[in-house]
Amino acid sequence: MKQARIQLVFVASFLLLWQITYKFGIFPQIMFPSIGDISNSFLEGFIEDGLLAYTLYSLSLIFKGMLIGIVLAFAFSSLAIISETFYSIYNFMVSVCDLIPGVALLPLAILWFGINETTVIFIVVHSIIWPMSRNIIDGFNSVNNVYIESGKNYGLTGINLVKDVYLPASFNNVLSGLKVGWARAWRGLISVEMIFGTTSSGAGIGWYIFMKRTNIDTAGVFAALLVIIIIGIIIEYLIFGTIEKHTVKKWGMVR
Amino acid sequence: MKQARIQLVFVASFLLLWQITYKFGIFPQIMFPSIGDISNSFLEGFIEDGLLAYTLYSLSLIFKGMLIGIVLAFAFSSLAIISETFYSIYNFMVSVCDLIPGVALLPLAILWFGINETTVIFIVVHSIIWPMSRNIIDGFNSVNNVYIESGKNYGLTGINLVKDVYLPASFNNVLSGLKVGWARAWRGLISVEMIFGTTSSGAGIGWYIFMKRTNIDTAGVFAALLVIIIIGIIIEYLIFGTIEKHTVKKWGMVR
Amino acid sequence: GSDEKTETEGKYTVKIAMQYGLSYAPLKVVMEQKLIEKNCDNVEVEWVTLNSGTAITEALASGDLDFGAMGVAPAVTAVNAGVPVKIASNISAQPQKLMTNDPNIKSINDITDEQIALVTIGSIQHITLAMAAKEYLGDAHALDNNITAMSHPDGMTSLLTGAIPMQLTSSPYIYKEMDEGMTEVKEISDIWPDGKSFIVMLGTNKIYEDNPEVYEGVTEALAEAIDYINNNKEESAEMLCEQEDVTKEVMLDWLNYPGSIYSKETTGVLSMATFMINEGFIKGDVPESLDELAFDNVEGN
């Protein structure tokens, strides 16, 4: 594939540039490690520091959070399309809640759920549900009328109309929402893990980054970011790419 | 307006529920202040604590960040539509960069910019540019072919095609992107202010929240959140609402 | 990012980072009374307030900051990791205590798997807990799995609301918590008794070597401020109460509490560094003397 080749060239140039920057000592090396150092940290991380366990733990939280977030975002957005009253309320809620930073909600979450996974998942859900709902609702609102009218004409109402017409017709927006949500989930999780960590019930990659940062192990920080990036690329190109190919692209809805 | 009435009822019920929860002491009052306390803190904040200055400072950062973010997101997304090579690279970059939490970039930002406004703005820009680009690119990709072909037919190419066809044709997605971006900018800013601190040029509302929290002044925290929410509602309904009314709604592109 | 700073109109801009809270009071005084500007003619001071030692360390390493104040443990970590900095002065000691809402926990030996909130790993609270664990339980890492990282205020509310049974924190939270009926688990304050270094000031090698006058101006200003606080509690309280958002009376109480000690002399830094390295909290060689951690002007241990 041509795309993949271009991307490879891009990554290679980036790495080269990084290494040159390092070599010429443009930045203090303690803050700007070499590619070699980062690779070492990467390997060491997995071999010695249990980076895999941290990663898997974070992934498990993300998947739980995504699952809950997706289900809720769909449920509420669907309801909002079915009921005008609920639309007014939910649209308002999305606008308001999306503004509240997770850190500010942490104390309340601790109060409600205590100190455990649930609190972290709550913050992850909070990170993704609003932007995802925004994309879904706006997507639903821009579905071509003729599809909705066809659907209603053939007897679809309520949730069936949403499921069988709104959803596929705005699938491109929904996918955008999922992509944004997926990224938000990572960022939300890492942030919360970095300020609210626990070593007992399991610790995630955010905690790992935090530890490395505390110990001024910059290469270790970048190695952990590398893990996140690799996972992200896999999800983006394997999962989202495949979904796109078999939906919106096949349907002629996007280029 | 019917919408506004429903929203008013909703807000009133929410406040009532809050006050009842408070009254029955369901949560410790140290964490769950009364509506009255919050209102007092709100007023006091403005009268005594200079909350206005904090707010204005944050707003100035947000607007700078939004401006840069919007310009860059548009510039890059447009380029991505014009050049397939750049598309491969930028789409890849968006997927990757969107995953990297702002906190994790903080060391690099400090390295590049030092501890000052620029670092904070950098993190804000990082919060918004990727999700916004995602929405814009995905929106551009789903523009109906016939508009693009018409545009090309009449001699539009490159940036003119983007400006005059892609942009208005995907304006709904672009607006979604702006809304998500706006919320992200707030959340990004508050987080960075809370976990990072102030710079020599001023302190923002996130820092205000941090101080109030450090002093276990929960009512003060909620008062500051209230400020954020009020600003958010104003922007959402005044700015975005007006834009929607005079664009996509007038054009019959959304319901 | 360090290039554009330095001389403007012949003036050197010295950039100093502190954090928020009572422990940084001397720096507040330096700032309010413009002591550095008084000491050196050709200096402009840029103050920033950050809220993590890590960010300050990173800014020091990047060359953006000349000085930065932080807890002993992160300071030791920074020096040990090779950041070109050393301790330029002690700032304060603060009482820290392991508070609990569980009357059954009276001693460190009563702790099994209960969670302990403290501000973060690698913090002075974390290291003191480890020191106590080593001393009383025989293993420095015995309590590592009990730790939950939470900011002081979050930890306090969690403790007060019962979400968590213990918190290792410092003044003023311990006072507030005692007011709410929380009790203390003794051994922590025993292992790191009042008076031992809590917050220190790091300076870069660069400023120490290239700008000795400025370096001296800053450290002397700090010494003056410490003196000022020790001798003028009333005025200091007045100056500081606004920052801390408490009344002057409360502030005065805090300043007068036996554990609140402001001093330019370090205490226990070397032992803490030794402990951290020996017990594997950081990697490196055990320092032989304080000189490896601090500049010449610093006295103490």
Add this chain to the structure above:
Amino acid sequence: MDKILKVKNLTKNYKDGADSVNILENLNIDMPENQFLCVLGPSGCGKTTLIRCIAGFEDYDGVVEVSGKETKGPGIDRIMVFQNFDQLFPWKTVEDNIKYPLKINGTKDKEELSKLAKEYLELVGLAGSEKKYPHQLSGGMKQRVSIARGLAVKPKIILMDEPFASLDAITRRNLQRELLKIKEKENVTVVFITHNIQEAMTLGDRLIVLSKSGEIKLDIHNTLQAPINPATEGYGELWKKLSDNLEGNSDLY
């Protein structure tokens, strides 16, 4: 025989600005079962608006009754074939576009569904395009699939908005014939918009001409004897009558 469709005092205004006008005003139409009504009228006069109101897609003043009951919104008893090319669900294949409405209306058996889809696709001359997606079809092909989809659910009333406009003469004639057959066999009532006077005369047993401003200018029964072609007795007069009532004058066509 009772009326299956009653349009009473229908007034429609899109209310899209201060100067918005009534597109339709106090329109009344009664249709007995199995009637084939052809609606003619100049472009922009309100034909689409009329059947959209009947279908229940618009707000309006007045009443639309089906079998004596006032309608509220769209329903499977009145199936619309839109004027729009892009009315098929782009996320479904041609075949699934036809099967889907059947499925949600009770036909669960897979074989039965395939049989029906095949039958109606053959009817519109599209056997072989089952697995294509709508974006892979030509304009006329899309129109034909839409017709097949509408007919397949065997509605009581079918509302067709220029369904044959993009079809070549032969396909059009075949479909006209099939439509008439189905109408008789399934006892359907048809409202059919067309710009083709000849088509209207061939198909409709009742003919309505709307004026530019949306009034009923002519509402007559087609008394010509089938098979209707230019040689049929009375053809010329009827043609002239319709043509004259269509706004403007015609000296050609």
Add this chain to the structure above:
Amino acid sequence: MDKILKVKNLTKNYKDGADSVNILENLNIDMPENQFLCVLGPSGCGKTTLIRCIAGFEDYDGVVEVSGKETKGPGIDRIMVFQNFDQLFPWKTVEDNIKYPLKINGTKDKEELSKLAKEYLELVGLAGSEKKYPHQLSGGMKQRVSIARGLAVKPKIILMDEPFASLDAITRRNLQRELLKIKEKENVTVVFITHNIQEAMTLGDRLIVLSKSGEIKLDIHNTLQAPINPATEGYGELWKKLSDNLEGNSDLY
């Protein structure tokens, strides 16, 4: 006279699956300036595909030359009026839809623009709808605005895909007449797709019939004397010839 448009060995395959076939194969068409070519053919035979290739919207094998130069992609010299109803920019008013292409092609003067917009809107019978947005128009009105937009830029070649399909008889006849006038006055070359044999005979000085599989089945010059109507000499024969060459048999219409 030199050829303004040459289609050489045009082969088009949408390559949308393992079993995708050539829609057009080795098609050759030469057109001198000011020719009016009407293309007839059964639904789905490749008419739209053909003019999309000429317009430069598709990848294809072969060469399309305009005034002797090979085309690369779309250009203002070949303006397309699409088959699609929704080809107008929904974010522009009717008027602005017409003005916009003029503006980007050099007409900067505001009054001039308004005058042109007004002129062409009157031409298609839509004076008064200037300020409407496309979504407020009927199907036929949209089609007419698209035609006005296309004509207003005075292209060398205009490619029209069933432009009059949704118009009533009178409007259609008027537009046919206007189109012929403009063609003569502006020296335009026209490729015009229609399903209406009579329309093709009335308008085209050259007539092409495509077979079901996209081959040129008939390519003749229209030698009838204008004004062409059913009474014109030779009308019947030509009609029969075209009709017979359209796939299938016609005994009606």
